[in-house]
Amino acid sequence: MSEIIRLESVSYIYGKGTPYEKLALDAVDLSFEKGSVTGIIGRTGSGKSTLVKLLNGLERPAFGTVFFEGENIWKRPREIGKLRFKVGLVMQYPEYQLFEETVRKDIAFGPKNMKLPEDEIERRVLEAAKTVGLSEDTLDKAPFDLSGGRKRRVAIAGVMAMQPDLLVLDEPAAGLDPEGRKKVFDAIDRYRTERGATVIIVSHSMDDMAVWCDRLVILSEGRVAGTGTAREIFGDPGLIRSSGLDLPQVGVLADLLEDRGLKLSGTVTTVPEAVSAISELFLSRGVTPTPKGGGAG
Amino acid sequence: MNRSITLGQYYPGDTPVHRTDGRMKIILLILFMVACFCARSFSSFLLLTAFTLALVFVSSVPLGLLLRSLRMIIYILAITFILNLFFTSSDEAPLVSWGFLKIYAEGIWKAAFMAVRVLDLVAGSCILISFTSSPVEVTHSLEALLKPLSKIGIPVHVFTMMMFIALRFIPTLAEDADRIITAQKSRGLDFSSGSVIKRLRSLVSVLIPLFVSSFRRADELAVAMECRCYHGGEGRTSLRVMKYRALDFVMLAVFAALVAGTILLNLIEFGYKL
Numbered sequence: 001m002s003e004i005i006r007l008e009s010v011s012y013i014y015g016k017g018t019p020y021e022k023l024a025l026d027a028v029d030l031s032f033e034k035g036s037v038t039g040i041i042g043r044t045g046s047g048k049s050t051l052v053k054l055l056n057g058l059e060r061p062a063f064g065t066v067f068f069e070g071e072n073i074w075k076r077p078r079e080i081g082k083l084r085f086k087v088g089l090v091m092q093y094p095e096y097q098l099f100e101e102t103v104r105k106d107i108a109f110g111p112k113n114m115k116l117p118e119d120e121i122e123r124r125v126l127e128a129a130k131t132v133g134l135s136e137d138t139l140d141k142a143p144f145d146l147s148g149g150r151k152r153r154v155a156i157a158g159v160m161a162m163q164p165d166l167l168v169l170d171e172p173a174a175g176l177d178p179e180g181r182k183k184v185f186d187a188i189d190r191y192r193t194e195r196g197a198t199v200i201i202v203s204h205s206m207d208d209m210a211v212w213c214d215r216l217v218i219l220s221e222g223r224v225a226g227t228g229t230a231r232e233i234f235g236d237p238g239l240i241r242s243s244g245l246d247l248p249q250v251g252v253l254a255d256l257l258e259d260r261g262l263k264l265s266g267t268v269t270t271v272p273e274a275v276s277a278i279s280e281l282f283l284s285r286g287v288t289p290t291p292k293g294g295g296a297g
Numbered sequence: 298m299n300r301s302i303t304l305g306q307y308y309p310g311d312t313p314v315h316r317t318d319g320r321m322k323i324i325l326l327i328l329f330m331v332a333c334f335c336a337r338s339f340s341s342f343l344l345l346t347a348f349t350l351a352l353v354f355v356s357s358v359p360l361g362l363l364l365r366s367l368r369m370i371i372y373i374l375a376i377t378f379i380l381n382l383f384f385t386s387s388d389e390a391p392l393v394s395w396g397f398l399k400i401y402a403e404g405i406w407k408a409a410f411m412a413v414r415v416l417d418l419v420a421g422s423c424i425l426i427s428f429t430s431s432p433v434e435v436t437h438s439l440e441a442l443l444k445p446l447s448k449i450g451i452p453v454h455v456f457t458m459m460m461f462i463a464l465r466f467i468p469t470l471a472e473d474a475d476r477i478i479t480a481q482k483s484r485g486l487d488f489s490s491g492s493v494i495k496r497l498r499s500l501v502s503v504l505i506p507l508f509v510s511s512f513r514r515a516d517e518l519a520v521a522m523e524c525r526c527y528h529g530g531e532g533r534t535s536l537r538v539m540k541y542r543a544l545d546f547v548m549l550a551v552f553a554a555l556v557a558g559t560i561l562l563n564l565i566e567f568g569y570k571l
Contacts, residue, residue: 058479081487089483096473097480099505109502113485144509158484 004166004198005055005087006031010064012050024050026222027064032166037192037199039213041206043244047222048202049092052170055200056087068166085114088164092171094155098143103134103154106143110162121161128161131194132187149180153187160191167191168200173208181205185212206248210234210269218243235267250274306366306427313544314356315429319438321545326425328552332559333418338566339406341559342413348555349417349424358428363420366427370419374412381408432464441539447530454530462518470511477506 012025025047032038042048053059054066057073057080066073073083088110091097100106107128111121129139132153138146143154156172169188173181185208192199203209209216210230218225218233220243226233234240234251247255250271254264257278264277282288309315317325336345353363385404393400426435440457447453478486481502488499 053479056483058482081485084483084485091476091480091483094480096506096510097477097484099502099509109481110484113487162485 002034003031004034004069006067007051007054008065008067010054010061010066012047012054012059013062014050016062024222025054025061028219028222028224030217030224030227032198032200034198035192035196036215037201037213039209039216040200040202040219041204041209041216041243041245042219042225046219046243048219049170051219052089052168052200052202055166055168056084056089058084058089085110085162086164087166087168088159088162090156090159090167090169090172092174094159095143095148095151097155097158098151101142102140103129103143103146104139106154107139107158107161110158114162124161124163125157128157131160131190132157133183149176149183152176152180152184156184156187160187163195164197165195166198166200168202170202171204172201173203173205181208188212206234206246206251207270210248218245220244230269231267234269306423307431308356308358308362308428310357310429312355312357312429313548314352314424316544317429317548318539318541318545319430319434320441320539321541321548322425322430323435323438323442325548325552326422328549328556329421329425330418332552332556333414333421335556335559335563336414337410338563340566341562342410344555344558344562345417346413349421352421352424356424356429358424363423363428366423367416367419370415374415377415378408378412381411433461436461436464437535437537437539452530454533458530466511466514469514470507473510473514474503474507477503477510 007028007030009027009029010025011023011027014020014022014024028047028051040048040051050059054061057066060074060077068083068087073080098106100109104125107125108121111124116124125139126136129136134150134153134157138150138154143151146154152172156169159167167188172188173184176184188199188201189212191197201209201213213230215227216230216233217227218239225243226236226239230248234247237247240247246252248269250268250273253274254268254277257264262281264274264281266277268274268277332345332348336342353360382400382404383398385401385407386399387401387403389401389403391399391401392405430438436457439460440453443451443453443457481499486499486502488496491499
């Protein structure tokens with residue numbers, strides 16, 4: 001696999017020249033493989049949202065270079081707008097960006113800015129709506145009449161309709177109920193498999209990240225504190241703690257079991273992993289677990 | 298971000314200018330304005346400029362920062378300078394005569410004085426109010442100073458509360474606007490090209506979400522205020538009790554001396570004709 005986007009010793013200074021000057025990113029080196037799903041985690045103020053804005057050229061790094069498909073994105077600053085169609089960014093609480101009178105028109109805003117022909121725009125709107133699970137009769141409603149979760153999916157569809165090769169989402173599921181969260185992540189997964197796109201997700205939800213990402217990047221104080229699979233990252237309690245993060249809930253469960261003398265083999269990060277590890281533990285103790293409704297033996 | 302917002306100019310510090318009571322600073326500003334408009338003689342302008350520079354120095358606001366915020370008035374300065382230069386006539390012979398345009402020695406002086414006056418006035422008020430007091434302090438002080446007006450039925454509290462909320466929400470709405478612009482830019486919004494109509498249309502994509510979010514914020518704020526039993530100004534006490542201290546009276550004396558000095562210097566230069 002080859003890489004789609006790479007950051008080379010990128011630094012970003014926030015509020016330069018004011019008394020509130022702050023180094024938001026400090027010599028960050030990162031690269032993202034084509035077709036991968038990467039999660040960026042870190043506490044508030046660790047530089048996640050800044051990093052995201054550097055990826056599609058909304059902000060320009062103070063030092064260092066961002067390469068998209070091998071080319072410096074700031075080589076021709078006048079053409080930075082074109083990059084934004086290839087690197088789709090869904091900002092935090094994207095439902096606040098909706099403005100058209102119908103959902104259809106709102107999703108079409110991006111493709112229209114790309115100056116695509118009408119029939120292509122219409123085709124893309126329908127496709128994006130389908131990807132995020134919006135029915136066709138929703139398309140003619142006013143976006144302001146929808147529920148929070150559906151508004152969110154309309155906004156995400158608005159970015160997907162540009163069909164970017166790299167989809168970047170900043171807290172895509174924040175503030176949604178469990179069903180809404182699942183629908184958002186299903187939509188992202190569907191987009192990725194249908195288009196073979198690369199995905200970068202920023203989130204505070206360790207559970208979601210453990211389930212949906214192939215690789216995690218921890219940011220702490222503007223630096224990359226660690227990268228690896230969910231198992232590698234969450235298997236390092238020191239790293240998690242020093243970055244101000246938490247384990248996924250099943251990880252917390254594993255810790256509690258260990259305190260009671262029941263050590264699971266390996267690190268568990270998702271529910272299925274926990275189920276198999278716990279069953280294994282039962283078996284090793286000579287107890288046959290009976291799923292659902294069975295006694296603990 | 299928010300580079301265009303000049304209102305949030307507050308430059309934190311702990312200098313005598315910062316520590317002076319907000320109410321006193323408004324009084325000082327009035328005195329300073331009086332001094333600026335009293336100044337007529339060369340020596341009084343010298344005093345005024347020296348005083349302004351001293352004020353900048355004491356407040357420890359970087360000169361560069363101040364000059365940057367003075368950039369906006371450069372056009373006003375240029376226009377007043379040119380008008381005064383050409384439209385002042387005197388009995389003496391003109392220095393330069395070019396058709397109906399004549400420049401007299403007095404015109405040059407007058408134009409220069411006017412420019413210095415405006416520059417000192419704006420710089421002084423920037424240092425006294427915008428750079429060294431937070432907007433919250435300014436509104437509180439205004440309310441305290443205007444309080445006597447409520448005796449004659451003017452709802453001072455309501456006005457200052459509205460002003461306070463407006464000031465409070467400028468940075469919030471600027472942030473909202475910034476976020477919305479960023480989001481629409483990510484969807485390919487382009488302000489910098491296309492016809493006027495097209496650019497206006499692209500503004501719509503920012504203004505509508507901004508209106509929606511400000512209404513939402515207003516609604517949330519109203520609920521939050523009701524939840525905390527806000528019922529207007531009647532019987533409301535302030536968390537920050539403002540008290541005049543020795544420093545405030547020292548500052549008052551300094552500024553009064555400035556006004557007296559300016560008038561005195563005028564008298565010395567022009568005799569007693571004022």
